Amino acid sequence: MANVAKKVSWSGRDRDDDEPAAAGETTPLLNGAGPGTAGRTPSSRPAPHPAFLRVGQLTNVDLDDDIRELETETPTQVPSEIPHNEKLLSLKYESLDYDNCENQLFLEEERRIHHTAFRTVEIKRWVICAMIGILTGLVACFIDIVVENLAGLKFRVVKDNIDKFTEKGGLSFSLLLWATLNSSVVMAGSIIVAFIEPVAAGSGIPQIKCYLNGVKVPHVVRLKTLVIKVCGVILSVVGGLAVGKEGPMIHSGAVIAAGISQGRSTSLKRDFKIFEYFRRDTEKRDFVSAGAAAGVSAAFGAPVGGVLFSLEEGASFWNQFLTWRIFFASMISTFTLNSILSFYHGNPWDLSSPGLINFGRFDSEKLGYTFQEIPIFIFMGVVGGILGAIFNALNYWLTMFRIRYIHRPCLQVIEAMLVAAVTASVGFVMIYCSRDCQPLQEDAVTYPLQLFCADGEYNSMATAFFNTPEKSVVSLFHNPPGSYNPMTLGMFTLMYFFLACWTYGLTVSAGVFIPSLLIGAAWGRLFGISLSYLTSGAIWADPGKYALMGAAAQLGGIVRMTLSLTVIMMEATGNVTYGFPIMLALMTAKIVGDYFVEGLYDMHIQLQSVPFLHWEAPVTSHSLTAREVMSAPVTCLRRIEKVGTIVDILSDMSSNHNGFPVVESSPDTTQVAGLRGLILRSQLIVLLKHKVFVERANLSLVQRRLKLKDFRDAYPRFPPIQSIHVSQDERQCMMDLTEFMNPSPYTVPQEASLPRVFKLFRALGLRHLVVVDNHNEVVGLVTRKDLARYRLGKEGLEELSLAQT
């Protein structure tokens, strides 16, 4: 948690060429974090062992991707202002390992399994996916039903109160009641997030994007997070914030998937002894993809959109079987949700209204579009892109402000309450000032508020605020022309835009999808009304159609998703015809928006300094080679290594590497030898814990054999090295790494260009990539941060700094 960022410049790379190690430089950086961490630095830690095999040139960037569990979990004394720089890359994020470690244990297990046994594994995968789908659907149902009932209750109370005071005056009591109700509900939602599980804040989509990208975001797929997320989103929506419940479904699905696929809960200390084969990053990540897809599917009734979301955000290697399983989970999820909701709503087995939000069917025979309208759709895309960019820019400054000044949980709760109160007040004032009365129709409005309207009419602004945002979107899409007063729409758009922008990033669980759609639908309908007015009510100028296009353009302008969003919109409207115009609007919005500022999710990922890998290396990075990109020197281990050396290396706070190349044993410790394999910190820790070593004198003795199960049981929370006691005698023992190391790590020569290294790294989901010279000797190691550091800025290639943020 150090607040010092070190800029690593090109020229600075070779600076420390003669110094023994960079330990002296980086240790104070780590210790300087604050009193909370300083006490834990083991003062009795031995000096770096002189026998460490360090190969390659020395630099001051030998901090590998590592997360100090201890440091991040201990609450530290937070300074009142945190300086923050967007051009940073945090070192606290660990990488997932999508590449199987094919060591001897693994190969032996795989070779023992007969090919019929693989069918059992395959069937288990399908069963897990079905369970993911069912549970995600159930959670979505739960959220939907609870929100519907609580919100209904709240609105009835407020409505009765307003109705009461409308006649006898004193509406300010109603305002007070409304604001207080909302604030207290939001307070509850904010408290559980801020104090119990901060990672449950927001929509969770950036976190899931990171996870699928291969970044291990701490706590993101824990059971506790799921519980807080579900309760939090219910409270935020009921609290009347400008939020949606759809984004959090994606996070919920991902947590469910991670939990089920492991067959145990570490938090609840329950191990069901099933699905042990899947206890590794590779398998877990595949299931999390399925969970995220099931979440999208449940939220929007869009199974294909869900699959494409998972692929667009996560998968780098397309695998047919995996995709098919993801699709299965998505389908099951929609199906479960539909079945239960159809029962709940009293039309059992009417399975045709999918998703938490259903945009309603657009009847394409009535509402086609013509060639002439295409420029109009493109223009709407431009508007959406510009409005989205403004939204994101405002939110960016707000987030910077929040990172700097509002980082105490209690401040965060107070801000959330403030937003809730302001939202209620703004709504109330606008309802009060509005004179937009519409005739009351049968079933059109759930909570019609008469206020100052004539009998048989209702206040249409009140409907916009009293309805859940989902219902408002559908009304904007489908209500017949003339249902909305342009003035009402304009005011509503303006206020809701700022409220939604202020709300995103609060310490509450909430999504930005629905607010974006609502803003877009509002201005889109306004645009449609104007168009209808200009063309004297031409038949094609249907406001509902333009509301749909506006919603797509606005959402595209904010989140900048493309393929999956088009499909989600297509599926949620149940209409294939509008695919082309929606795609055009989304694409234009993305191009225009990208010109100004990044997408909302990417922006937040960047503000968190996450080492996120994009799809391709920056186009101009061919000038860089692996030699310039890699981290060096690399701490190597010998194939038969002294236990003391291993313990020292693992305890060395200055270079918390996670992967160690294994080289051929050689009597002369300074001589560098060819690469033989790669071993992970987590594996070494398990080996040390199980005391897998023999005395130096008895090298011929066979050391204790471990099974893959021992590694899987420890996954994913490996203990820190400090918790493992190694006696002085044991330090003298030797450990044979041969059967535990991965004997065929992927390598690149030093001359390989950055795009080439990037492609290999990304396509295979690697965590460590060894750089070797012409004689297969280790010269460096490429990790996620070394690649994520390069970015295409306005003036060409930029390099981010690394810091212990």
Place this chain on the structure above:
Amino acid sequence: MANVAKKVSWSGRDRDDDEPAAAGETTPLLNGAGPGTAGRTPSSRPAPHPAFLRVGQLTNVDLDDDIRELETETPTQVPSEIPHNEKLLSLKYESLDYDNCENQLFLEEERRIHHTAFRTVEIKRWVICAMIGILTGLVACFIDIVVENLAGLKFRVVKDNIDKFTEKGGLSFSLLLWATLNSSVVMAGSIIVAFIEPVAAGSGIPQIKCYLNGVKVPHVVRLKTLVIKVCGVILSVVGGLAVGKEGPMIHSGAVIAAGISQGRSTSLKRDFKIFEYFRRDTEKRDFVSAGAAAGVSAAFGAPVGGVLFSLEEGASFWNQFLTWRIFFASMISTFTLNSILSFYHGNPWDLSSPGLINFGRFDSEKLGYTFQEIPIFIFMGVVGGILGAIFNALNYWLTMFRIRYIHRPCLQVIEAMLVAAVTASVGFVMIYCSRDCQPLQEDAVTYPLQLFCADGEYNSMATAFFNTPEKSVVSLFHNPPGSYNPMTLGMFTLMYFFLACWTYGLTVSAGVFIPSLLIGAAWGRLFGISLSYLTSGAIWADPGKYALMGAAAQLGGIVRMTLSLTVIMMEATGNVTYGFPIMLALMTAKIVGDYFVEGLYDMHIQLQSVPFLHWEAPVTSHSLTAREVMSAPVTCLRRIEKVGTIVDILSDMSSNHNGFPVVESSPDTTQVAGLRGLILRSQLIVLLKHKVFVERANLSLVQRRLKLKDFRDAYPRFPPIQSIHVSQDERQCMMDLTEFMNPSPYTVPQEASLPRVFKLFRALGLRHLVVVDNHNEVVGLVTRKDLARYRLGKEGLEELSLAQT
């Protein structure tokens, strides 16, 4: 074209350890093909140069992936029976190179380009995709309109004739007229395919699958193929065969994409000097994916299905930008087709009926499904799977028979004519025998045939044969209950099943999608009628819904596509609700069908002995390592190599490698040295053609510089080595390969397991993967065939033989 297959067994691998090279064994194998090839073997070819650097152990499998352009293009004297074995892998298929060769020339070019210039490249890519979409849409329109008119004309002639003879007797004249008409049209279609471009036969989907998989199928993306394909499919459909015009659209789209993206036509000898940057396999394959997607999109009005088809069949590395471009091309394609067809049909700008085939909208409010029906859908999936397996098994034996006995073009034409005549006769007899009269409704039938029915009625069997198959499918889906007599349906299903099975694999351009759908829709409707009868006409037992499920199940049982097919069916019916049951039916059909026999496309790919790489290595192949899989010995080149040696290696008919590892020059030629790079046969040929070498005495002189343009101009039809004249003096010169070779080829250690090698190979789309030992010395080379050779059979891992089929 040798007819000798050599089984390479495990034990046989080390047999020739002491022989200098396998040339003596394999040369007769190549020369024995026939007089057409024997004359071209250069008799003056020098014996294998003793100075060839050959590393690794010797085996008799040193035939690399290569296609002898000369051999495959010369018509050889075909024996009357060709023995064929499905457990073969042909050596005649070359591999595409999806990995960029990052040599110095390439890096220099990339480094010279400023990052704004990359935007131009990106814009060009989008423009090309738009053009692909537009042209594919236009071709689809052309096919649709021509087929509609010609078929209409033909049916009018036949109908008038039948109407004339119905009253006065002598219907056998009508039969004769019908059969003759059909036969002659099919003859024309078959002749152009058999004599001009045999690769245009069939649906083209297996060929495109292979191309996207990375196999270079000769002539598959040439302009000539496109012309023949389009004419051929029109003639087959008009000729009344049991075929569809949708499959060939996918092939057409792919050819269009390959043509446009290269900015030139080699066949027409026109070079537009544009898009030169895209003249390499990597870029071309990306565009071909877009073309295939655009084809699917045009055929079924399913842009998302098109994208998923391309991804399911081709892409191994998922790239967001690429996918987005593919989607764009698909959208444009559907849009173009819709616009033009809407004009043609007289409802300009009604863009809501997409695709060549439109299944019509299923109104989900009227026709939902209930939970209880799900077991029924699964049962239909089982039936579809079994029927599909029977279809495929019958077609398998038929294809084996065809490969053995019907390989002369004239025989193929005669068979096609026979099938056309039989189809017409069967149709006629069934119409004649049928007594199924239905009341004539307004607009329900395009060509109602009264035959022996009462006035105001029409013969419903005649409709099934007189309509185009597309219209029959839609009628089966949507006609109200009671429109079809169960007996008629049963007979029709049975006859059409065998006709379609006989037709697939004929030497005509035609697809199997529509016949499969028609068979499935027919038995599905029959099933629905029975169900309605059993349940005494329950409201949910709508025959149309079951026709849809039957169609999905039957198509799934035959082609075994899953994800993309579900989405295509969803998009073509414009209904998201049926997604879940369609998926269940398809999945069941696939599982049941796979139990018996492979999918139709995979079967044909296997019968062609194509080295097709599946998604994953066989699950039980962890017992194999790179050492056992690789080809050895490898012919290596030195970094500075003698021209004579290079010419000899390239001319060596016994080992037509395409990639040569480059090792460090060393004075002692027998000493093996570390890997420095990899150079391709095509690059060496260009170098030799441009005489890029210096005299031995003047090594200090700078050799002639080539530009990337020289390589791109020669792409993709590199001349054979025989066409390049190298004088005796020139043979003594030296060639410096440093700046042309790829200096960072991907490598694996010998211990890597087959799944690991497979994953690397597949994820990066490699063509050559160098196997190195611990000192980075070359020990072997893994190519596509080495990996495709292993297959999971019924009893575990199987190994296919390699042959020059």
